[in-house]
Amino acid sequence: MRIPATLTLALLAAPTPLLADEGGGLFALDPGLSVWTIVVFLLVLFVLGKFAWGPILGQVEDREDSIRRSIEEARTMRAESEKLLEEHRAQLADARRQAQEIVAEGREAGERLRREVEAKAREEAERMLDRARAEIGRERDQALETIREESVDLALAAASLILEEKLDAQADRELIERYLAGMKTPVAEA
Numbered sequence: 584m585r586i587p588a589t590l591t592l593a594l595l596a597a598p599t600p601l602l603a604d605e606g607g608g609l610f611a612l613d614p615g616l617s618v619w620t621i622v623v624f625l626l627v628l629f630v631l632g633k634f635a636w637g638p639i640l641g642q643v644e645d646r647e648d649s650i651r652r653s654i655e656e657a658r659t660m661r662a663e664s665e666k667l668l669e670e671h672r673a674q675l676a677d678a679r680r681q682a683q684e685i686v687a688e689g690r691e692a693g694e695r696l697r698r699e700v701e702a703k704a705r706e707e708a709e710r711m712l713d714r715a716r717a718e719i720g721r722e723r724d725q726a727l728e729t730i731r732e733e734s735v736d737l738a739l740a741a742a743s744l745i746l747e748e749k750l751d752a753q754a755d756r757e758l759i760e761r762y763l764a765g766m767k768t769p770v771a772e773a
Contacts, residue, residue, distance in 0.1 A: 737766065 740762065 737763075
């Protein structure tokens with residue numbers, strides 16, 4: 584029978600009284616007990632190896648595989664979530680860009696509408712001014728025509744008075760001034 588090296592070293596290093604067979608020292612060797620201890624140890628080692636360590640190691644390996652798979656799934660899910668997050672950010676940025684475009688288009692449309700309304704208002708004002716100018720022109724022309732007619736009438740009336748009374752230049756002037764003074768009063772009242 585072979586004794587393990589550490590046990591051999593421990594026996595060699597121990598003092599002699601401990602190895603004594605007399606009363607059984609601390610390191611007293613009983614060959615029968617040693618053989619049975621080794622046999623029981625090997626039997627327990629075999630039983631544990633056959634029935635306990637195999638299933639325990641199998642479960643540990645299964646657990647390691649499960650953990651490895653979980654880690655891989657977590658990595659995959661993390662990569663997918665990062666990809667989805669990037670897609671979400673891209674969609675959000677696109678939505679913001681579209682919203683800004685819509686707002687800009689709305690502003691543009693509002694500005695365009697304002698310009699159109701202003702242009703129409705200017706055109707309408709110009710048309711109204713043109714109509715007013717035309718009306719003023721017509722009324723001015725009508726007033727001038729009336730003045731012409733009245734001045735012709737006045738001139739004819741004055742000429743007829745002058746012809747009826749042929750006087751000298753001074754008398755003609757006084758006569759015309761009197762006639763015009765008489766005409767101012769009814770014109771001023773009108």
